[in-house]
Amino acid sequence: xxxxxxxxxxxxxxxxxxxxxxxxxxxxxxxxxxxxxxxxxxxxxxxxxxxxxxxxxxxxxxxxxxxxxxxxxxxxxxxxxxxxxxxxxxxxxxxxxxxxxxxxxxxxxxxxxxxxxxxxxxxxxxxxxxxxxxxxxxxxxxxxxxxxxxxxxxxxxxxxxxxxxxxxxxxxxxxxxxxxxxxxxxxxxxxxxxxxxxxxxxxxxxxxxxxxxxxxxxxxxxxxxxxxxxxxxxxxxxxxxx
Amino acid sequence: xxxxxxxxxxxxxxxxxxxxxxxxxxxxxxxxxxxxxxxxxxxxxxxxxxxxxxxxxxxxxxxxxxxxxxxxxxxxxxxxxxxxxxxxxxxxxxxxxxxxxxxxxxxxxxxxxxxxxxxxxxxxxxxxxxxxxxxxxxxxxxxxxxxxxxxxxxxxxxxxxxxxxxxxxxxxxxxxxxxxxxxxxxxxxxxxxxxxxxxxxxxxxxxxxxxxxxxxxxxxxxxxxxxxxxxxxxxxxxxxxxxxxxxxxxxxxxxxxxxxxxxxxxxxxxxxxxxxxxxxxxxxxxx
Numbered sequence: 219x220x221x222x223x224x225x226x227x228x229x230x231x232x233x234x235x236x237x238x239x240x241x242x243x244x245x246x247x248x249x250x251x252x253x254x255x256x257x258x259x260x261x262x263x264x265x266x267x268x269x270x271x272x273x274x275x276x277x278x279x280x281x282x283x284x285x286x287x288x289x290x291x292x293x294x295x296x297x298x299x300x301x302x303x304x305x306x307x308x309x310x311x312x313x314x315x316x317x318x319x320x321x322x323x324x325x326x327x328x329x330x331x332x333x334x335x336x337x338x339x340x341x342x343x344x345x346x347x348x349x350x351x352x353x354x355x356x357x358x359x360x361x362x363x364x365x366x367x368x369x370x371x372x373x374x375x376x377x378x379x380x381x382x383x384x385x386x387x388x389x390x391x392x393x394x395x396x397x398x399x400x401x402x403x404x405x406x407x408x409x410x411x412x413x414x415x416x417x418x419x420x421x422x423x424x425x426x427x428x429x430x431x432x433x434x435x436x437x438x439x440x441x442x443x444x445x446x447x448x449x450x451x452x453x454x455x456x457x458x459x460x
Numbered sequence: 461x462x463x464x465x466x467x468x469x470x471x472x473x474x475x476x477x478x479x480x481x482x483x484x485x486x487x488x489x490x491x492x493x494x495x496x497x498x499x500x501x502x503x504x505x506x507x508x509x510x511x512x513x514x515x516x517x518x519x520x521x522x523x524x525x526x527x528x529x530x531x532x533x534x535x536x537x538x539x540x541x542x543x544x545x546x547x548x549x550x551x552x553x554x555x556x557x558x559x560x561x562x563x564x565x566x567x568x569x570x571x572x573x574x575x576x577x578x579x580x581x582x583x584x585x586x587x588x589x590x591x592x593x594x595x596x597x598x599x600x601x602x603x604x605x606x607x608x609x610x611x612x613x614x615x616x617x618x619x620x621x622x623x624x625x626x627x628x629x630x631x632x633x634x635x636x637x638x639x640x641x642x643x644x645x646x647x648x649x650x651x652x653x654x655x656x657x658x659x660x661x662x663x664x665x666x667x668x669x670x671x672x673x674x675x676x677x678x679x680x681x682x683x684x685x686x687x688x689x690x691x692x693x694x695x696x697x698x699x700x701x702x703x704x705x706x707x708x709x710x711x712x713x714x715x716x717x718x719x720x721x722x723x724x725x726x727x728x729x730x731x732x733x734x735x736x737x738x739x740x741x742x743x744x745x746x747x
Contacts, residue, residue: 271636295642307637309630320630323623324642373642 220283222247222408223268223299223377228278228287230260230267237263239432243410245377250399250409252419252440255429256452261412262304264429265379269301270294281377296328300375304382304412306366308354315350317365321372332374333405339368342398360391367395371402378402380411384418396422416448430454465595466716467709472597474708475605476670479663480685481692481700482611483656489695490632490652491547493554497562499682501657504565505531505664506673510578520582520669528661535657539650547649562678569675580668604666611659612701619697628652632695687730693743702742706733 221244230238238260245251253261267274270291279287281297289297309317318336325332340347343364349357354365363383370378384392392415399422403409413419419426420440428436428451436443436451480502487493495501508530509523518526542561546553588599619625630638631648639645667673667681684707692703707726714725733741 269640290644291636291639292642292644295640301640303637303640307634307640309633309637311633312626312629316626316629320626320638320643321641323626327623328642330642369641 221245221280222249222282223410224280225264225268226278226280228264228267228274230263230272230274232263232272237432238267241429241432241434243427243434243437245408245410248403248406248408249425250403250411250423252423252426253410253412253429254414254416254419254426254448254452258431259429260432261429262381263432265301265381265410265412268294269299269379292324295324295373295375296330298330298374298376299379300370300373300377301379302363302366302370302381302383304385306362308362308365308369310353310355312354313351314346314354314357314365317354318346318368318372321369325372325374330374334371334374336372339371342401343368358391360387360395363387363391363395367398375407378407378409380409382412382414384413384415392418416445416452428452461594462716463713466712468595468597469601470709470712471705472601472605472708473712474688474705475601475608476663476666476704477684477688477707478608478612478701478704479604479659479666480681481688481704482608482615482697483659483663484685485689485692485695485697485700486615486628486652486656486659488689489697490628491543491554491649492551493543493547493558494551494686495656496555496558496682497565497678498558498660498685499680500562500565500569500678501531501534502660502664502667502681503673503675503678504569505534505657505661506580506668507569507573507578507675509665510580510668510673511573513580520580520585520665523580524662524665527665528658531661531664532654532658535660536650536654538657539653540646543653544646544649562682566675566678573675575674575676577672577674578668579672580665582669586669600666600670604670607662607666608701608704611662612697615655615659616697624648624651684726687726690740691730691733693740696740696742699740699742703740706741 223245228241274287546557688704692699710729711726715722
């Protein structure tokens with residue numbers, strides 16, 4: 219089966235600092251994959267490289283078999299890849315509705331087709347309807363995360379990249395946000411979820427990749443990988459692959 | 461009554477400054493670019509307008525109708541050909557590029573139009589006045605103020621209600637996040653500069669109607685636009701309008717105190733605002 223998205227020997231650097239050393243990952247239709255690893259392992263860098271936010275070689279990222287490495291971010295969105303960025307990166311000074319409308323506008327401009335509409339998003343996160351006129355900077359962290367997820371969904375993605383969507387949120391809010399993921403997957407959207415909480419990552423995804431110092435150190439089915447294997451791959455005691 | 465008259469004249473003068481300042485506020489708000497060639501673009505468009513009027517025997521309104529689309533095109537080309545290559549998180553490259561452009565434009569204008577001052581024939585509109593409450597008010601300054609108010613209102617509405625406006629605001633807030641929603645930042649920047657220079661098309665016609673213009677006049681117009689935007693608060697449309705009013709009123713009152721003090725009074729108010737409230741009267745303080 220051809221992967222929806224894959225990376226092949228992906229290298230990325232910030233100036234003189236090499237952040238990724240030949241990373242290979244695959245994502246299939248409707249699949250949810252977790253990326254776990256300690257801070258600085260290269261998880262966010264991997265998502266940024268896929269999204270065209272870092273310069274990478276053309277053949278290093280394939281989307282439906284087409285080389286897309288280094289493609290401009292707006293073109294990646296047009297090709298059906300959206301990201302919920304780390305830190306949410308909402309448009310401050312704009313209301314919840316205007317933040318979401320920016321994505322709706324661009325999807326319409328690009329002729330992107332998909333099932334995500336504002337009413338459907340309001341069903342998924344009812345609070346966004348209630349807070350439609352509120353400036354995004356006035357929202358709680360959880361509500362801001364819902365706007366960030368909503369904004370990405372309204373781009374009508376076939377591949378959704380989620381970077382640390384539980385970071386800094388209360389457990390109740392995290393459960394609420396993760397409860398929405400099955401509905402997103404039900405639309406056929408494949409997902410990569412960067413997650414610090416290993417337990418959460420294992421229960422919410424089909425497969426996982428563990429990264430350490432810019433390399434993939436472990437991969438396998440989330441339900442089958444043991445905590446001991448993750449512990450070794452996470453902290454670098456053993457770089458074996460399951 | 462004398463001071464009330466100064467206030468009225470200041471508001472009318474502010475209308476002219478608002479037309480200079482709106483485009484600068486838009487470009488700074490979206491791209492964080494201070495366009496040093498801003499004033500030279502006004503003068504260039506004025507001289508083009510005067511040449512069109514002379515060659516085709518057109519009045520001010522037809523000149524405006526021809527000049528504004530031309531200005532929009534000029535802004536779009538300027539961004540695509542020059543500014544998109546230098547825009548970024550570091551403001552210095554764009555500052556240097558627009559400074560160089562300013563000098564190049566001044567020399568280009570000298571080459572084509574010589575150093576002579578010229579004006580746009582207004583067929584009498586520039587000397588007409590109407591009496592309002594015992595004060596005679598020039599018809600042209602009233603039109604300038606009405607157009608400035610309309611442009612500010614229209615630009616504010618466009619930023620809030622249109623697809624392009626939302627894209628401009630999104631790019632202004634976080635350009636990388638804007639790209640993550642599918643916005644092409646360079647296309648949005650080109651539209652912002654096209655709109656900014658398009659507004660200068662209006663300013664150019666009114667500037668050439670109310671006084672004479674010469675190739676070396678650009679830097680003075682830049683200073684007034686810059687001061688108005690700083691007083692009002694960088695990046696806010698109504699702030700630029702209000703800053704223009706404050707500058708106009710300061711100058712008009714300064715002129716009443718002493719004819720030589722008018723322009724200096726504006727500069728002093730600008731410096732006081734810069735020293736005491738650097739974010740401008742209507743800008744938000746950086747946290």
